[in-house]
Amino acid sequence: MNGFLNLEKEKVIEKTDDSVSLEFSVPCSSYYFDGHFPAFPILPAVAQMEIVVRFASRYLGTGLVLFEIRRIKFSTLVLPETALLLKLSKKDTAVTFTISSVDGKTTYSTGTVVTGNL
Numbered sequence: 001m002n003g004f005l006n007l008e009k010e011k012v013i014e015k016t017d018d019s020v021s022l023e024f025s026v027p028c029s030s031y032y033f034d035g036h037f038p039a040f041p042i043l044p045a046v047a048q049m050e051i052v053v054r055f056a057s058r059y060l061g062t063g064l065v066l067f068e069i070r071r072i073k074f075s076t077l078v079l080p081e082t083a084l085l086l087k088l089s090k091k092d093t094a095v096t097f098t099i100s101s102v103d104g105k106t107t108y109s110t111g112t113v114v115t116g117n118l
């Protein structure tokens with residue numbers, strides 16, 4: 001288990017200086033699902049943003065502060081234990097991301113954010 005993100009099975013698939021692709025899942029015991037929603041838990045948008053920012057910081061050296069969301073789209077609900085593929089690409093301080101199913105058939109969210117340090 002990955003402590004600060006409360007994720008499981010994090011696996012780097014491909015890594016360059018400006019991009020990374022990794023697989024992971026969010027266990028049903030994750031605090032991300034607390035109260036969101038008890039009868040039908042889904043991964044909140046704010047949790048998806050935290051995952052993007054933290055993995056971008058870890059693998060691409062960006063900051064942990066989210067300064068701007070340039071565009072974002074949440075297409076499909078993310079349920080607990082779903083195997084996810086996260087693709088991150090950095091250009092300057094902008095990070096473009098896609099969260100999809102591992103097979104690429106389902107896109108959960110996409111967007112571009114600007115990160116940095118205070």
